[in-house]
Amino acid sequence: MKKQFNRMKQLANQTVGRAEKTEVLSDDLLQIERRMEMVRVVSHNTHKKLITCLQGHIGTDAEKRHKKLPLTALSQTMQDGGGQLGEESLIGKMMEACGDAENRLASELMQHEVQIEKDVLDPLNQLAEIDIPNILKQRKQLARLVLDYDSAKARWLQATKSIISGTNTQALTAKVDSLKEEVDEAMNKVELCKDQLAADMYNFFSKEGDYARYYVMLLEAQADYHRKSLAVLENVIPTIQAQQDSWTEKPAFGTALEEHLKRSGREVALPLEACVMMLLETGMKEEGLFRIAAGASKLKKLKAALDCSTSQLEEFYSDPHAVAGALKSYLRELPEPLMTFQLYDEWIQASNVSDSDKRLQALWMTCDQLPKNHKANFRYLVKFLAKLAQDSEANKMTPATLPLYWDPIFCGLKRKGEEFTGEKVEGSH
Numbered sequence: 001m002k003k004q005f006n007r008m009k010q011l012a013n014q015t016v017g018r019a020e021k022t023e024v025l026s027d028d029l030l031q032i033e034r035r036m037e038m039v040r041v042v043s044h045n046t047h048k049k050l051i052t053c054l055q056g057h058i059g060t061d062a063e064k065r066h067k068k069l070p071l072t073a074l075s076q077t078m079q080d081g082g083g084q085l086g087e088e089s090l091i092g093k094m095m096e097a098c099g100d101a102e103n104r105l106a107s108e109l110m111q112h113e114v115q116i117e118k119d120v121l122d123p124l125n126q127l128a129e130i131d132i133p134n135i136l137k138q139r140k141q142l143a144r145l146v147l148d149y150d151s152a153k154a155r156w157l158q159a160t161k162s163i164i165s166g167t168n169t170q171a172l173t174a175k176v177d178s179l180k181e182e183v184d185e186a187m188n189k190v191e192l193c194k195d196q197l198a199a200d201m202y203n204f205f206s207k208e209g210d211y212a213r214y215y216v217m218l219l220e221a222q223a224d225y226h227r228k229s230l231a232v233l234e235n236v237i238p239t240i241q242a243q244q245d246s247w248t249e250k251p252a253f254g255t256a257l258e259e260h261l262k263r264s265g266r267e268v269a270l271p272l273e274a275c276v277m278m279l280l281e282t283g284m285k286e287e288g289l290f291r292i293a294a295g296a297s298k299l300k301k302l303k304a305a306l307d308c309s310t311s312q313l314e315e316f317y318s319d320p321h322a323v324a325g326a327l328k329s330y331l332r333e334l335p336e337p338l339m340t341f342q343l344y345d346e347w348i349q350a351s352n353v354s355d356s357d358k359r360l361q362a363l364w365m366t367c368d369q370l371p372k373n374h375k376a377n378f379r380y381l382v383k384f385l386a387k388l389a390q391d392s393e394a395n396k397m398t399p400a401t402l403p404l405y406w407d408p409i410f411c412g413l414k415r416k417g418e419e420f421t422g423e424k425v426e427g428s429h
Contacts, residue, residue: 025142025194032201033139036132039211043128047121050218056113058121065113071106075099090247094240101236105229112225119217127211135204138197145193149186156183251307254333261373264309268380271306274313275327276384283320284387285394290402294325302326331381338378343369 025033051058056065066072078099085092156179163172252260252271260269283289299322305313306326316323331338339347343366350362370378385402392398 025198029198029201032205033136036135036201036204039208040128040132040136043124043132043211047124047128050116050121050124054113054116056110058117062110062114066106066110069106069109071102071109075102075106078102090243093243097236097240097243101232104232108225108228108232112221115221116218119221120214123211123214132204135197135200138193138200142190142193142197145186145190149183149190152179152182152186155179252309253303253307253330254335256335257338257377258371258373267373268377269330270309271303271326271330272377272381274306275323275330276380278313278317278323279320279327280384280387282317283323284391286320287394287396289320289388289395289397290324290328291397292321294319294322298322299325299329303329306330336374338370338374338381340370340374 055069055071057068060068076099078095082092082094082096082099085095087093156176159172159176159179163169163176250260250263252264252269257269261267264270266273279289298316298319302313302316302322303326305316346366346369347363350359350366353359353362367375367378388395388397389399389402
């Protein structure tokens with residue numbers, strides 16, 4: 001208690017300038033002390049923010065951490081959904097494959113976070129909350145010992161002055177000797193503490209490169225995690241892409257003819273053949289076929305039915321205008337028209353030949369240049385139109401009037417800003 005009182009008294013005197021204050025640390029050590037405090041603060045802040053970046057619960061074992069990850073929950077949900085949809089569903093297959101990939105990503109994330117905790121978080125916490133505070137505690141201890149020394153020294157000096165004016169010289173001398181021993185003992189404690197503190201400070205300063213290594217390890221761990229995660233994705237994407245590409249139930253409308261035929265294993269496009277077959281059965285004598293517009297809702301329903309390759313088309317047999325509209329719509333939506341963009345100029349030149357025989361020959365030569373699949377489907381369509389024209393007395397679609405309403409055949413050409421006239425097309429027939 002007395003020592004504490006002397007410290008407080010000495011500190012008060014030093015504060016108001018009535019007593020000298022002993023400085024025991026060099027400028028280098030004072031600079032290291034300031035550096036340590038800054039390192040402690042930034043390490044603490046980094047540790048705190050880095051924890052918030054983790055998705056798992058810090059401190060838990062690997063298995064529990066893995067189970068609590070959001071990716072694990074997503075994986076389980078996907079796999080459950082895929083199981084419910086079954087193997088016959090493409091979505092089900094995709095969900096199961098993606099669920100498995102997400103689970104592997106969760107495993108990589110778990111291992112990454114465990115490594116981050118071990119190699120970065122724990123060392124940062126050790127540095128900010130234990131190592132540096134322990135050194136700073138020594139600094140406070142040194143400050144207290146210096147106060148003890150300054151207090152003992154001040155009392156010794158005061159006692160020394162008292163001998164000169166005092167009467168009881170023997171008692172005062174004994175007191176001075178006792179205080180001198182206290183001063184020497186206090187100085188010895190100061191030196192021991194200062195040496196230990198200086199050693200720890202210099203040791204800290206020499207290890208700054210080791211402490212900086214934590215941040216290199218953080219980036220290296222992140223890079224390794226992302227590489228492994230990318231490897232998981234690159235491994236699974238070709239598999240699910242192959243499943244996607246091999247799935248035959250894809251929309252036909254708006255899909256390139258070559259792709260649709262390859263996927264379905266057909267020679268004639270499904271919408272084209274299905275519509276022609278329905279019209280051959282119920283629509284060849286329908287007046288205004290391809291001229292009268294179909295109901296929008298019925299047309300939309302038929303297109304959707306053809307897109308999903310359903311065989312339940314009986315309800316549309318009674319509405320040939322909807323069937324005709326679907327056929328025109330399919331041809332109009334082809335990315336590459338039946339007659340192709342590449343042969344655009346050849347078709348124009350052939351149709352402009354004035355002599356009918358030569359014009360027909362030129363058109364045949366142009367037709368022969370069509371790609372195999374385009375040529376087969378174009379031939380199929382032309383044969384149907386020829387048969388349709390045979391019933392022109394009933395359907396009013398003669399070789400002269402048919403081209404005026406058969407826009408989809410030439411829709412690709414119109415996209416280039418040109419149109420065949422009815423006269424030119426008629427001549428080609």
